[in-house]
Amino acid sequence: MALPNFLLVFIFLSSIQVLSYGTISTDHNQTIQAMLIQTCYNIENQSSCLSNIQARLENQNPNSILKAALETTLNEARQAMGVVTKFNTLSISPREQIAIQDCQELLDFSVSELAWSLTEMNKIRAGSTNFHYEGDLKAWLSAALSNQDTCLEGFEGTDRRLERTRAKKLLEPEKPPVLEKLLEKRLEEAPKVANSDQLRQLHSLPFKPSRNNTKTNQAMEYPKWVTEGDKDLLAPSPNGMHVDAVVALDGSGHYRSIIQAVNEAPNYSNRRYIIYIKKGVYRENIDMKKKKTNIMFVGDGIGATVVTGDRNFRQGWTTFRTATVAVSGRGFIARDMTFRNTAGPQSHQAVALRVDSDQSAFFRCSMEGYQDTLYIHSLRQFYRECNIHGTIDFIFGNGAAVLQNCKIFTRQPLPMQKVTITAQGRKDPHQSTGFSIQDSYVYATMPTYLGRPWKQYSRTVYLNTYMSGLVQPRGWLEWYGDFALSTLWYGEYRNYGPGSSLSGRVQWPGYHIIRDAAAANFFTAGRFIDGRSWLPHTGIKFTAGLTN
Numbered sequence: 262m263a264l265p266n267f268l269l270v271f272i273f274l275s276s277i278q279v280l281s282y283g284t285i286s287t288d289h290n291q292t293i294q295a296m297l298i299q300t301c302y303n304i305e306n307q308s309s310c311l312s313n314i315q316a317r318l319e320n321q322n323p324n325s326i327l328k329a330a331l332e333t334t335l336n337e338a339r340q341a342m343g344v345v346t347k348f349n350t351l352s353i354s355p356r357e358q359i360a361i362q363d364c365q366e367l368l369d370f371s372v373s374e375l376a377w378s379l380t381e382m383n384k385i386r387a388g389s390t391n392f393h394y395e396g397d398l399k400a401w402l403s404a405a406l407s408n409q410d411t412c413l414e415g416f417e418g419t420d421r422r423l424e425r426t427r428a429k430k431l432l433e434p435e436k437p438p439v440l441e442k443l444l445e446k447r448l449e450e451a452p453k454v455a456n457s458d459q460l461r462q463l464h465s466l467p468f469k470p471s472r473n474n475t476k477t478n479q480a481m482e483y484p485k486w487v488t489e490g491d492k493d494l495l496a497p498s499p500n501g502m503h504v505d506a507v508v509a510l511d512g513s514g515h516y517r518s519i520i521q522a523v524n525e526a527p528n529y530s531n532r533r534y535i536i537y538i539k540k541g542v543y544r545e546n547i548d549m550k551k552k553k554t555n556i557m558f559v560g561d562g563i564g565a566t567v568v569t570g571d572r573n574f575r576q577g578w579t580t581f582r583t584a585t586v587a588v589s590g591r592g593f594i595a596r597d598m599t600f601r602n603t604a605g606p607q608s609h610q611a612v613a614l615r616v617d618s619d620q621s622a623f624f625r626c627s628m629e630g631y632q633d634t635l636y637i638h639s640l641r642q643f644y645r646e647c648n649i650h651g652t653i654d655f656i657f658g659n660g661a662a663v664l665q666n667c668k669i670f671t672r673q674p675l676p677m678q679k680v681t682i683t684a685q686g687r688k689d690p691h692q693s694t695g696f697s698i699q700d701s702y703v704y705a706t707m708p709t710y711l712g713r714p715w716k717q718y719s720r721t722v723y724l725n726t727y728m729s730g731l732v733q734p735r736g737w738l739e740w741y742g743d744f745a746l747s748t749l750w751y752g753e754y755r756n757y758g759p760g761s762s763l764s765g766r767v768q769w770p771g772y773h774i775i776r777d778a779a780a781a782n783f784f785t786a787g788r789f790i791d792g793r794s795w796l797p798h799t800g801i802k803f804t805a806g807l808t809n
Contacts, residue, residue, distance in 0.1 A: 296326055328382050335375040338405075342368045345412075356577045360415030363581045367408040370589065370617060370639070373551060374401040374408075396641075396693070396791035400619065400661060403692035404639035407659045410688060410716075411638070415579040504559070505534050510541040519558075519568060520547050528552040538598060540565040546572060546585055551617075553590035560598030563627040563648065569601040573608035580633060584615035593618040594799055595626050602630040606652050606675045612636045616660065622799040623647055630655065631672060637662045637696065641790040645801055654684035657715060661694045663786045665804060667701045671709050671731075680705070681738055683712035685719045695720030695750070697784040700808055705731035705760065710738040711753075714745035722752040722775070722784045725808055732760025737767050747771055754781040755809070782807055 301310035310333070317329035345364045378401045506522045507514030514537075516522040522536045533555050540561040547568065549556060560566025570585035572578050586600050593616070604611035613630040619640035627648040628635045634651035637658035644664040649656060652674040656664075671680050682703070687694045696712075698721070703709070709732050712721045737751055747770040753763065754775035763774055775781050786792035787805030796803045 324382075324385070328379070331375060331379045331382055334405075335372065335379060338368060338372050338375060342372070356579065357416065359577070359579050359582055360412075363415040363579055364412040367412045367581075370551065371405040371408045374405040377401050378405075396794075399691075399693035400641050400791075403659070403661070403689075403694050404617075404619075406689060406692060407639050407686070407694075410659075410686070411581055415581060502537075502559070503535065504537040506536045507539065508536060508543075509539040510543070511539075514539060518545055519543055520545055523547060523549055523553060523556065526553055526556055528554075530555045533557055533592075533594075535559060538566045542567045542569060544569055546570045547587070548584075549586075549588045549590055549593070551589040551591075553588075555592040556588075556590060557594040557596070558598060559596050562597045563599050563625060566598040567601055568599070569603060571602060571604045571608075571611070573602070573604035573611035575604075575608045580610040580612065580636070581615070581638075583610055583633075584612040584636060586613070587615040587617070588621065589617040591619045591621075593621040594624070594801070595622075596624045596801075597626070599627040599629060601627075602634065604631065606631040606673070606678070608632075616640075616642055616658075618642070620795045622796065622801050624801045631674070633657055639694075641795075643786060643790060643792065643796060643799075643801070643803065645803060651682075652680055653678060654681050654713070654715070656682055656696065657684040657686065659686035659688070659692070659694050659716070661790050663697045663699060663784075663790055663792070664701055665699050665786060667698070669698075669701065669703045671705045671707055673707065679738060680707055680709045681711075681713050682709065683721045684715040685712065685721045686716040687718040687720050688716040690718050690748070692718070695722070695784070695789070697722050697724065697786075697789050698726055699724040699785065700726065700804070702727045703729060703732060703758075703760065705729045707731055708733055709760075711736050712751065713738040714740050714749045717745050717748050719745055719749040720751070722750075722754065722781075723756055724754045724775075724781055724784060726756045726761075727758040728756055728760035730759035732758075734762065734765030735767050736763075736765075737769070737772065745771070752780075752784075778807060 297311060297314060301307050301314070313333045313336075314326065314329045317332050319325050319328070342365060345361060345368060378398050381397055381401075506516065506526070508516045508519050508522050510517060516525075519536070519538055526534050526536065529552055531554075535557045537559045538561075543566075545568065568586055572583040572585070574580060574583060583602070583604075585602050600614040602611045602613040608631075610633045611630055613628045613634045615636035615638055617638045617640060621640075622643045623645070625646045626644075627650070629648075629650045631651055632653040632655065634655040635649055635657070637656065637660040639658070639660050642660050642662040644662065644667055647664070647667045648670065649664075649667060650670045650672055652672045656669075669682060671682075674680055683696055683698075685694070685696050701723075703711075703723075703726060705728070711723060711728075711732065712719070736753070739746065749769070749771035750773070751769075751771060752773040752775045753761075753766070766772065766774070783789060785806050786796060786803050792803060793805055796805075
């Protein structure tokens with residue numbers, strides 16, 4: 262069978278200019294045939310790639326080529342799911358079995374994300390005036406591209422490498438060298454922005470600067486589609502709020518366990534389904550699959566409602582499966598509760614919360630663990646007034662996330678370990694992913710680094726954030742050698758506190774002292790995760806732009 266070329270869609274997406282006002286344009290000197298050849302450039306079976314796309318072409322125009330590329334990729338992703346299932350018969354170790362299950366689920370995520378992209382593309386071709394389609398397409402395609410990496414990573418540490426070798430051949434085509442040149446050319450064609458060197462350095466997306474860089478607080482401002490019920494989500498307590506299910510350890514609710522309430526929640530719900538979880542310590546692992554959409558957890562407060570587990574890598578789980586709580590359904594919200602993994606630093610990777618939920622939000626929650634506490638795996642996420650505790654890479658993954666007014670606490674690692682807060686995993690410069698930590702607080706109780714580059718194009722910024730004195734003068738830490746130091750994008754903007762001094766910071770090509778408010782504004786909730794279009798609907802207060 263042909264390779265399931267997830268990169269195929271990104272290759273083509275990078276060869277067109279997608280502008281925020283809803284038009285798609287190409288280089289007028291480029292022929293349709295040349296575009297087709299570029300789309301399949303350096304693919305292992307180029308003739309198959311070309312024939313599959315040409316067979317699906319409806320018209321000789323760029324939109325049709327993109328639609329055909331999406332359809333081809335989606336079809337091959339579905340075929341890949343069947344092939345991965347056959348790996349079970351070749352596996353002998355429990356960790357390999359888990360890794361194969363991870364791949365099946367991750368490919369299923371990709372199928373959904375590609376299907377959403379295709380639906381959105383069809384709307385565009387039908388003349389839709391939805392101005393948010395660019396953010397949606399790039400978010401979903403970024404996630405689809407990341408899933409294959411997580412699949413392969415699951416086989417690390419297994420006794421045999423047969424599955425990893427076969428999976429790699431199946432899932433990871435060669436990356437065309439033309440990719441960078443295509444992007445550079447399109448960025449040159451993108452609308453120029455107000456004389457901002459910092460803004461041009463972002464180099465990953467063509468975008469326009471905000472016309473108004475003054476602070477924009479969207480708290481309590483609701484669009485017309487928000488129901489009165491959703492406005493209640495900001496209430497100081499669940500008393501009087503409409504809830505659909507109550508969980509209580511003492512039997513005073515509908516259920517005694519959270520997973521039982523989740524299992525009986527509706528599938529693919531279009532309305533908010535609220536589960537109130539009364540105070541108590543719930544010792545369970547919760548995995549909410551993608552069919553559980555628009556679920557909301559409401560607890561009795563940080564430290565009062567606690568979900569806890571101790572799954573970890575040393576027990577034989579993949580990192581993906583160590584999560585105490587994992588959420589995949591779109592539109593998940595959690596409020597006033599704690600997610601905890603108690604495995605400890607000696608157990609290595611042990612996730613408290615893993616999120617694959619697009620347009621998900623967390624308000625007044627605590628994520629507590631050691632290594633790999635908060636796994637921001639994919640898609641768009643928002644965290645407000647949350648606490649995150651950990652030791653090594655304890656905020657990691659390849660989602661697009663904004664953490665606002667959050668408190669970050671370091672813990673004691675193992676001897677010889679260095680404390681690093683973030684490990685962001687952007688692998689391709691076209692992915693719209695990264696971490697933005699804004700108006701927050703870094704409380705380092707031991708020597709601490711702000712982050713290190715897990716993948717080639719790692720992207721993390723700190724904006725208007727307090728840093729205590731044990732944040733190291735260098736600020737950032739290498740992964741190994743000079744890996745990714747020229748391709749990552751790390752930035753700091755108007756941070757304060759004894760650990761915020763920029764005089765001793767690293768001198769990497771990819772590190773930036775952001776001095777331009779327009780550049781910093783790109784990483785705010787209103788723009789980086791397209792928050793104005795969906796955060797008001799969550800009922801959670803947020804700041805759309807910069808606060809000062």
